[in-house]
Amino acid sequence: MSKIRIKNFGPIKEGLVDKNEWIDVKKVTLFIGNQGSGKSTIAKVISTFVWIEKVLVRGDYSINWFEKKNRLKNQLLKYHRLENYFHNNGENKTQIQYVGVAYTIGYSEGILKIRKNPERTYELPQIMYVPAERNFISYVKTPRELKLSSPSLAEFLVEFDNAKQSLKKGEKMPINDTEVEYDRLNDTLNLKGEGYKVKISDSSSGFQSSVPLYIVSSFLAKSVKHQSNNSEELMTGEEKERFREETKEILNNNYLTTEQKRIALSVLTKKFNKSSFVNIVEEPEQNLFPTSQRKILNKLLEFNNMCSGNKLIITTHSPYLINYLSLAVKTNQLKNKTDSKELLLEIEKITPLSSTINPQDLVIYQLDESDGTIRELELYKGLPTDENILNAKLDETNALFGQLLELQQKI
Numbered sequence: 001m002s003k004i005r006i007k008n009f010g011p012i013k014e015g016l017v018d019k020n021e022w023i024d025v026k027k028v029t030l031f032i033g034n035q036g037s038g039k040s041t042i043a044k045v046i047s048t049f050v051w052i053e054k055v056l057v058r059g060d061y062s063i064n065w066f067e068k069k070n071r072l073k074n075q076l077l078k079y080h081r082l083e084n085y086f087h088n089n090g091e092n093k094t095q096i097q098y099v100g101v102a103y104t105i106g107y108s109e110g111i112l113k114i115r116k117n118p119e120r121t122y123e124l125p126q127i128m129y130v131p132a133e134r135n136f137i138s139y140v141k142t143p144r145e146l147k148l149s150s151p152s153l154a155e156f157l158v159e160f161d162n163a164k165q166s167l168k169k170g171e172k173m174p175i176n177d178t179e180v181e182y183d184r185l186n187d188t189l190n191l192k193g194e195g196y197k198v199k200i201s202d203s204s205s206g207f208q209s210s211v212p213l214y215i216v217s218s219f220l221a222k223s224v225k226h227q228s229n230n231s232e233e234l235m236t237g238e239e240k241e242r243f244r245e246e247t248k249e250i251l252n253n254n255y256l257t258t259e260q261k262r263i264a265l266s267v268l269t270k271k272f273n274k275s276s277f278v279n280i281v282e283e284p285e286q287n288l289f290p291t292s293q294r295k296i297l298n299k300l301l302e303f304n305n306m307c308s309g310n311k312l313i314i315t316t317h318s319p320y321l322i323n324y325l326s327l328a329v330k331t332n333q334l335k336n337k338t339d340s341k342e343l344l345l346e347i348e349k350i351t352p353l354s355s356t357i358n359p360q361d362l363v364i365y366q367l368d369e370s371d372g373t374i375r376e377l378e379l380y381k382g383l384p385t386d387e388n389i390l391n392a393k394l395d396e397t398n399a400l401f402g403q404l405l406e407l408q409q410k411i
Contacts, residue, residue, distance in 0.1 A: 001026060004046055005097040010085035011038040013092075013372025016365070022099075023374065026363045028304065029313045032322070033367030038374075039315035040132075042367075043280050044080035044152075046313060047129050049098035049105055050278055052076070056114070057102050057122055058239075058272065063114045070110045079151045080129075123276040123309035126224050130213055131156060132282040138189070138200045138208035160212050163219035164189060173207075173214060174295035175288075180211055205287040210296055217279055221303035221310070224277045243272050276309030285318035294324045298355040301328055305354060325362065326383045332356035333382065359383070 003022045007015045016023050025046060031039040055061055065071070073083050086094045096107040102122045106113045129152045137160060170181035170192070179192045180200075189200040191207060200211055250256070250264045284300060285293040304312040314321070331351040335344060344353065359382025366375050377384060 002050070002098065002100045004042075004049065004099075005095070006042060006045060007095045008087040008092045009045070009094045009096065010041045010082065011036055011369060011372055012041060012367075012374070014374075015372075016374040016376065018376060023365060024363050025311065025313070027311055027361035028301070028325070028357055028363075029311070030321070030325070030362075030364040031313075031315045031367060032317070032364065032377075034369045037367035037369035038372070039367055040282055041082065041085065042365075042374075043282065043313055043315050044082055044129070045077070045096065046098075047127060047152075047278075047280050048072075048076055048080065049096075050100070050125065051127055052105060052114075053098075053100040053103045054125055054127065057124065066105075066112050066114055072107055072112055073110065081150060123307075124272070124274050125276045125278045125309070125311075126220055126274045127278045128159060128216065128220055128280065129156065130216065130279070130281040132286060134160075134212045135205060135209040135286065137212050138203070156212075156216065159216050159220065163215040166219050167215070171215065171218065173211065174299050175207070175210065175292045178207070180215060206289070206292060209286040210284075210288060210292070213281065213284060214296065214299065217281075217300060217303050220279070221277050221306050224274050224310075225306045227274065239272055243268070276307050276311070277303070278311045278313070279304065280313040282315050283317065284314060285316060285321060290320045293318060293320050294327075297321055297324050298328070298352055301355040301357065302352065305356075322364065322384050325357065325364075327351045328355055328357045329359050329362060329382050329384075332358055 002025045004025065005015060005021045005023065006012050007021070015021050023042070031042055033039050052066060056063065056066070073086055077083055077085070088094070093109060094107065098105045100117070101120050102117055104115050104117055131150065131153050133150070133153055134156060137157060164182045167180065167182040170179045172179050173191075176193060181190050181192060182188075183190055189211065191198055191200055191203050191211075200208060203211075246268055247265065250261055250268065253261070256264065279300065281300065284296050288296065300312055300314075304310045328351055331347055331353065334347055335353055335356060338344065347353065359379060362379070362382075362384075364377035364379075364384055366377055367373070368375070
C-alpha cells in the first residue's frame with residue numbers, strides 16, 4: 001500500500017489532520033467534499049507520483065532527471081494543469097511526500113528528492129485518469145480532431161479510441177439493459193436497446209458521461225488481466241522498441257550463462273508487463289440516477305477486483321456512493337461467512353459477489369474547503385459511518401424544512 005502527504009498545495013492547507021498526516025492509498029480510496037475543497041487536486045497529485053514511480057522502475061528516466069529544480073512544477077504537474085497550485089510563502093510552502101512500493105519521493109522548495117526503497121514486489125501499473133469533462137467526448141462528432149488544452153483529457157481520448165476499437169460485437173452497459181456498439185465505417189458509437197438504436201451523441205447526458213467511463217475502464221482492466229503472460233500487450237511503440245533493444249543486448253551478452261540470460265529476460269519482461277490497473281475516476285455519478293450510480297459503481301469495483309494490485313480512486317459528491325460501498329462491504333462480510341449456494345444466490349441479487357470490498361481495503365477522506373483540511377471518515381465494523389459530510393447536508397435540508405413547518409404555524 002502506498003501513501004502520500006500533502007500540505008499547502010492549491011486549496012489544501014493543513015492536509016490530513018490525523019494519522020501523522022499520511023493519506024493511505026488503498027485498493028478503494030474515496031475523496032468527498034465541496035467544490036474547491038481539493039478532491040481532484042489530491043487525485044491528480046497521486047496520479048502524478050504513481051506515474052513517476054512507474055517510469056523510474058521501468059527505467060524511462062533517471063532519478064537525476066526528476067531532481068532538476070522545478071521539474072515537478074514546470075513539467076510534471078502541468079500535465080494536470082496544477083502548475084499554479086504551489087505555495088511559496090514563508091512557512092506555508094508546498095510540501096509533498098509520497099511513499100510507494102519501489103520509491104519514496106519528496107518535494108520541497110522546488111526540488112524532488114527520490115530514494116529507492118528496499119526490494120519489494122512491484123506490480124507495474126496501467127494508470128488511467130478519467131476526467132469529469134469526459135461527457136463532451138461523446139457529444140462531438142470527431143473528438144480526435146479537437147485541440148485539447150488538457151493533456152490528461154487527450155490521453156483519455158486515446159484510450160477511448162482504443163476501447164472503441166476493441167468492441168467487436170458490442171458490450172452490455174449495466175444501465176437499462178443497453179448495449180454499446182461501434183460503427184467502424186462512420187467512427188461512431190451507438191446505443192441499442194429494445195426497439196431503439198441511437199448515436200451516443202443523441203443519447204441522454206447520463207449515457208454520454210457513463211459510456212466513456214465504462215468502456216475505457218472495462219477495456220483497460222481486461223487488457224491488464226489478459227496480458228500477464230504477454231509482455232507485448234499494452235506497450236506503446238517506444239516501449240516495444242526499448243524492450244526489443246534490451247532483449248537483444250541480453251541475448252548477445254557472451255558473459256552471461258544461459259540460466260543468467262533466462263533470469264535477466266524474466267526480470268526485463270516484468271519491467272514492461274503491466275500487472276495492475278490504477279483507475280482514478282472523477283465523479284462516476286455524473287448525470288446518473290441513483291440506481292444507475294450503483295450499477296456503474298458495482299462495475300468499477302468488479303474491474304478493480306480483477307487483479308490483486310488494482311486500485312480504484314474516486315472523487316465524488318454523491319451520498320449514494322457511500323451507501324452503496326456499505327452494501328459492497330457487507331456483502332463481502334456475508335459471503336465470507338457462508339458456503340451455502342442458496343444464500344450466496346440471495347446475496348448476489350442485492351450486490352454482485354464480484355463487486356465486493358474487504359473493509360481493510362477501503363478508505364474515505366472528507367475535505368473541508370473552509371480550512372483546507374482532510375479527515376479520514378471512520379468505519380464502524382468495516383462499514384462507512386452515516387456521519388459524513390454528504391449525509392450531513394441531507395440532514396440539514398430536513399432541519400430547514402422543519403423550520404419552515406414551524407413558521408407555517410405562525411401564518
